[in-house]
Amino acid sequence: MLDLWYTENHTDNVRFSIKTNKHIHSEKSDFQQIDFFESDEFGTFFTLDGLMMVNEKDEFVYHDMITHVAMATNPNIKKVLVIGGGDGGTVRELTRYESIEQIDMVEIDERVVRLSQEYLPITAGKLEDPRVTLLFEDGLAYVKNKEDGYYDLILVDSTDPIGPGEGLFSHDFYNNCFRVLTDDGILINQHESPYYPSYAHEMKRAHSKIKGLFPITRVYQFHMPTYPSGHWLFGFASKKYDPLKDVDLDAWNKLGLKTKYYNTDIHTGAFALPTFVKEMLDDA
Ligand code: SAM
Incomplete structure (x- = not known):
């Protein structure tokens, strides 16, 4: 064998x-x-x-957490931009909200989308929803050229800050995200992992750039068995809504969406960070 x-x-x-x-x-x-x-x-x-x-086994963790935290915080989100996300899992979760009118996915590499459609229908199965527009270009250039105040939500579902994903961790990119968001817009961005020094370095770098830019910035955590150390973070940056103070968790429960990882206890609990992570972020 x-x-x-x-x-x-x-x-x-x-x-x-x-x-x-x-x-x-x-x-x-x-x-x-x-x-x-x-x-x-x-x-x-x-x-x-x-x-x-x-992968088919733990993708639900990542796709639940990139999507539902922001959607519960502001249920009036209508226009969403996904940057990267070529496997389609983030779009799949967004399409579950009837209230969303437009989902634009800007993926630099069309081959990732086409191969995911062929081999991973579990994530790519909703890319043909009529509200979804696929744009095969660099997310960095896309937000640079987009008009002000257009999207209610931007989800950065990118690779690590090496290769084509590098620019999606830059000041320029975050400044343009801020500009193309509406006055109550939310940005969810990659914060990597706090555990190993090379990832923690990227976590601090990403956080330091978001911190000064948005009035509300928080970080939340989740458990990804197949990512380095299994301990992974997203940044929550918002112009208006605080994900803990302004969220109506009962309203989200009333939507009746069945999820495997996210629930309203996780919503609150995910923002409770271990002391070593808090210290690193305070220092960022
Ligand atoms: N869940 C994954 C993770 O965190 O490892 C991310 C998945 S998704 C496949 C990441 C996608 O981001 C890739 O398909 C990649 O092609 C895309 N990407 C990387 N840099 C990009 C850029 N500058 N603009 C748009 N998409 C980009």
Whole structure:
């Protein structure tokens, strides 16, 4: 029996491996190396430049947490911009809200979308919803050219700050996000992980840029077994609504959406951060 193990480096000293059954697809797109695998433990999964992006087993955690925290905080969100998100999982969660009228997804790499449609219908299955427009371009340039005050919500569902995702962690990008958001707009952005120093460094960098820009900035955490250390964070930056003080959690429960990770206890609890994380963010 041939054992095929997928292995990625989480740090120079730590590796993470998954036993796979099949290397389904491998290609170098114009932007990155794309690989799809099949495994017993995580189902189908894909990696970009050797880093786990999405797998069938834990994708619900990430996609629940990138979407529902903001949607519960402001139920009047109508126009949403997703930057990256080529697997379609974030769009899938957004399409569950009847109140949303427009979802624009700006993904730099069309190949990620097409391959996800082929191999990961579990996440890509809602990309054909009539409210969704797919735009294959650089998110950085897209927000730069977009008019002021257009979107109620921006979800940055990007890769790490290396390769094509690098610009999505820059001052320029966040300033343009602020400008294209409405007066009560919300931005959810990648905050990486607090655990290993190289990721914690990016977490602090991302937070320091958002902190001075938006009147309300918070960070929330969740558990992603396949991301480095399993401890992952999003930033919540908002012009008006505080996700803890202004949220009507009963109203979200009344929507009757069935979720596997997010619930209204998690909504509140996710913002309670361990002391070492608070100290790092205070210092950012
Ligand atoms: N859940 C994932 C994670 O955190 O690892 C992110 C998944 S999603 C596949 C990330 C997507 O961001 C990729 O498909 C990548 O092509 C896209 N991306 C990276 N840089 C981008 C940019 N500058 N503009 C638009 N999309 C970008």
